[in-house]
Amino acid sequence: MGIQGFMSYVGEHKEFFVDLQLRKTDIVIDGNNLYHRLYFDSNLDVRRGGDYDSFTDAVHQFFKTLAMCNIQPYVVLDGGCDASDKKLTTLKERAREKIQAAHSLSCGGGGSVLPLLIREVFKQIMATLEVPFVQSFSEADRDIVSLANHLNCPVLTFDSDFCIFDLKAGYCPMNYFQWRNPCRGKSLQDCYIPARCFSLERFCNHFNNMNKTLLPLFAVMNGNDYINLPAIEMFFSKVQLPVGSSRQKGRKHIRIQGLLNWLSHFADPAEAIENILKHLKKHEEEETRQLLATFMEEYQPSEVNLKDFFQNGVYESEEAKKLELPHWILTALAKGLLAPFISDALVLKRTILHVQVENMQRPSAHAIALPVRQVIYGLLCSVSEKSLNTSQTKEPATSTPVFHEFDRIQKALKKSFVSAAVLSGKFGGDQCSLSTLNQVPLTDRLLFLLETFGVTESILEAIPCLLQLPVAVTCYWIQYSEPKVKLQHMKALLLGIVFGELYKIVHSSDPKVPHAEVNKIVYDQFLKWKEKKSQKEPLELDAAHIFCQWQCCLQMGLYLNQLLCSPLPDPDLTRLYNGTLVHRLYHELKLASTPEDLLSASPRMYQLYCNMVHIVKDVTPSGFFQKRNSKEHRRKNKHPNGQVLDKRESTLLENLPSCSSNNRFATLVVED
Structure with missing residues (x-):
């Protein structure tokens, strides 16, 4: 949800907050809010499809800091929309805003658009770190409140609605949660994270000791993501709100303060509602009374007890139960194994x-x-x-x-x-x-999955299991992308995947990893390409579009695989795609640079790369990566099909080592 202008309003009043030193405590975290903040606050790529590896490092550091301060997190993610779809208007408006932001970014302007797979990456990181998390059946706010009150611990988010909820241990806004600057005491036991906690009591005392049960009515009247009542605007037009002595700036803040002052004169919501209805037309009264009561219910804790889920792996949801969905679907949704x-x-x-x-x-x-x-x-x-x-x-x-x-x-x-x-x-x-x-049966589900992408199980045998779904998706992408995928696009993408595998080897704790020094040299060169400054070069829109299409294919490949109960293991998304590196490699390849020549110094990684290239080549039509040149060039170098080959690229494809399925396990075991 979110109350318009309220977070900035309370942020101007330090007296509403209590300073905390958070250590040795549970904390309930709004998962959607967290991954938004971590990505945007870490100054990561928002134009080239996302730097999931750098995001992974930021998330690791966040949870490492919590562990250092003995803070036990419980992460709650939003699910899908509820059956009433009451938030559709708001969701459409936000989607329009994101389209405008994406357009601005594509033209070199500003904006905030999360990478497509960020939520799936975030869930994978939490699973790897064994951070307890749950996915609500619909919007998570009320479930978060219920869980926090069961655990008697604070909530971490950046959502103004949590100033309205009655939380036993309070609400810590994310912007006051200084996890990047923990305070270290004489021992590890003394480490803590400085934070501020919004105090409902202090807030109500500021407004003439207001009854806190009036706050949901305030939220509904001021307007949130669900609510836009024309009758309430009629009320505002007729009532002179007592602003009092105010340092507030802007009409929104003045209205917020005036409404709070006005409500503070009533003993409870019922009395306040009757005074609101006096200012409305007679035929609007009953409908408005019912709507206000309904919307105010949204600020009550849910009946769901997520504590049961964290203890037993299941929880009861009346909302989900009414829909009579299969039990395995409900369980998979709760565990985040199926997406919203x-x-x-x-x-x-x-x-x-x-x-x-x-x-x-x-x-x-x-x-x-x-x-x-x-x-x-x-x-x-x-x-x-x-x-x-x-x-x-x-x-x-x-x-x-x-x-x-x-x-x-x-x-x-x-x-x-x-x-x-x-x-x-x-x-x-x-x-x-x-x-x-x-x-x-697993074999039937696997066959169905692979047929959807136009590949066979046998053709994928030469690569590790964790890469089989991405490579199957890549085969589909190359055949159907518009504009057409060029060889440089394909090579840049596959080299980016190899970079992720190199990371695992270089950072392996096994001292006996073969070719460790060579792999480190190769990895470091790829890292230099990733970190090479673009000097504000404009985004090549068609290349960006082609790589965006790959992510769309991969996203739906993941969702289909998960719905089929994972006949293929989900790939490790945290190191699979790095937009900055892939775009840089594409640029280098266009300049006749040959990053794969460097890769040949690492036999194991070069073989993996060659095998992926051959799989793609085998499923694409003959001559797919040929390209048309000028008419004069065609007259001099006529090809039977009226096309000419880019000699360098064609030679590369023909001379890459063949993959050997008989020896695949000896050469291609890439550690998870």
Whole structure:
């Protein structure tokens, strides 16, 4: 949620806060808020698809600091939208804002757009670090309050709604949580993180000892993400609010202070509501009374006890129970094994696709993955109609289930109707339902996954298991990307993947890792390329668009794999893609530089790279990476197909060592 202007208002009043030295305590963390803040506050790339490795380092450091101060985190992530879809208007408005921010960034301006896979990366980091986390069924705010009160510990977030909730141990705004500057005492036991905690008591005392039960009414009247009541605007137009002596600047702050002063004169919400209704038209009174009461409920703790989840791995949600979804789906959603995208598609038959920094003159980068999304929708259609028909939106008359997608068209947000794929075989008709999808034999689920991307199991055998899904996705991407993928794009992407594998070897704790010194030299050179200053060179929009399409394919590949209960292991996203490095490698390759020549110094990594190139080459049409030159060049160097090969690139493809599936385990074991 979020109350307009309220966070900046309370931030101007130090008297509302208590200074804390946080150590030896539990803390409940708003997960969505945390990964937003960590990414944007760490000055990481927002134009080239994301630096997931640098983000990983920042998250590691954050949780390392908590551990040093004996602070036990419990992270709660937002789930999908609830069945009422009451926040759709706000979500659409935010999506429009992100499109404008992405456009600004693509033109060299400012803006804040998170990389597409950041949430999945964040979950993987927490799983690796064994940080306890849970995914709420819908928005997490009320579940966070309930958990914090059960644990009697503070909440860490940066959301003004938490100034309204009645939290036993208070709310620590993220901007006052100085985790980057912990105070070290004489011993490790004395380490603490300086923080400020918002005090509801101090706040209410400031306003004539106001009854704190009036604060939800204040939030509703001032307006949050859900609420826009025209009748309340009528109230504001008729009432002279007592601002009092105010140092506030701006109309929002004056209105906030005036409304709080006005409410402080009433004993409880019921009395205040009756005084509000006096200023409205007679026919508006009853409806407004009911709406106010309904919206105020949003500031009560939920009935969900997430403490049960952290103790037993399960929790009860009445909201989820009403939808009669399969038990394994509910468990997977709670554990974060299925994304909110799946929940929204399943419950609402509606999804919102997140924009990236791409070429706004071209169709959305998400268009390339539409067939994969249709397959996902086809699998979800086998759930009971009771669950699928919760959406209020009317659909065109059709026998094929239709889903609604919100995506970018040029710089506008548009809704389109997308038919679910009609599945056949073991996944079609009455052969399989969502409730038993997890019981389908592994071999069938794997075959279905790989067929979606147009590859076979045998062709992927020459690479480690953790890279098989990304390489399958890469094969799909190369064939369907628009604009067409060039050899430099493919090589830059695969070299970026190898860089991630090099990181694991270089940072391995095993002293017997072969070629350690050579690998370190190669890794350091790649690191120099990553850190090489771009000197403010403009973003090459088509290249950015092509790499954005790869991330869209990978995202849907992950979601499909997870829905099929992971017939392939999910790849380690934390080191898989580095936008800054991949764009830099692409630039170097265009200048006739040959980063793969450097890679040849590391036999193991070079073999991995060659094997991935050969897999891609084997599934792409003959002559795919040939390119047209000028008419004069074509007349001099005529090719049977009317094309000429880029000699350097063609020679590279032909002369790369072949992959040997017979010896794959001896040469290609890349440690996790």
